[in-house]
Amino acid sequence: MSQPDRLSDVLVFTRTTAYRHDSIPAGQAALRELGEEHGFTVETSEDPSVFTDASLAGRSAVVFLSTSGEVLTPQGQLALRRWTSEGGGFMGIHSAACTEYEWPYYGELLGARFSGHPDFQAGTVLVEDRNHPATRHLPQRWHWNDEWYDFRSNPRRPGVQVLATIDEAGYQGGGMGADHPLVWCKESGAGRSFYTSLGHASDAYTDPAFRGHLLGGLSWTAA
Secondary structure (H helix, E strand, O other): OOOOOOOOEEEEEOOEOOOOOOOHHHHHHHHHHHHHHHOOEEEEEOOHHHOOHHHHOOOOEEEEEOOEEOOOOHHHHHHHHHHHHOOOEEEEEHHHHHEOOOOHHHHHHHOOOEEEOOOOEEEEEEEOOOOOOOOOOOOOEEEEEEOOOEEOOOOOOOOEEEEEEEOHHHOOOOOOOOOOEEEEEEEEOOEEEEEEOOOOOHHHHHOHHHHHHHHHHHHHHHO
8 A cells, every 4th residue: 555745754652640551562562663664754652742833844644543531641642633733643542532531632733532341342343435535445245353442422524534433243241223333534734633542452454454444544634
C-alpha cells in the first residue's frame, strides 16, 4: 500500500494516566516498521511537553496510540487544537477513546468516547466502506479478536464517515444495538481525524491486515 507524499513525519503519543495496555510497545514497533517500509519517520513520546506549536509544525500526523486518562497540559491542548484546526492529521487507536474526558474539543476531534467493553473475544467486523484506504483491503465480513468497545454515543452523524461496524449477534456483551460503529473518520477544521477502536492485543500489530488498516488510516489523515 502506498502513502501520499504528505505522510512524512509522524508523532506517536502513548502517555497513560489510567489503564495501560500491554500492547503499546507492539503498536510502537508496528508504526516504526511501517514508517521504515513506506518512507516516513516516526517519533514516539510520552512527554506532554512535545505538544507545542514549534514541535508540531511540519508534522504530517499525530497518533494517540492506546492513550488513557488526562494526558495533555492546558498548553498542549491549545497547541494540538491549533495544529488540527490548521490542517494537521489526527489518528486515534483503541483506548485513545478513553482519553481527555474533561476536554470537550478532544471528544469532537475523536468522534465518540468509550463507555465500556465485554471480555476480549472473537467477533465479525462488518466493513461498510470498501473504498477507504483503511478498509479496502479487508473482506466485507472480517473475523477478528478484540475488545469490542461500546461508546457513550453513536458517532454516526452528518460529517462522520463510518467505515466498519460490529455484528453484535456474533459475540457476547454488546451494548449499542444494531448500529455499532468501530472505525470512522471525519474532517476536522482544515485537517482530518481517523479512529479505530481495534488494537487491544499485542499480536494484532503483527497481523498484515491490521497493519494495512493502520497504514491506510494514517495515510488518509495526512492526505
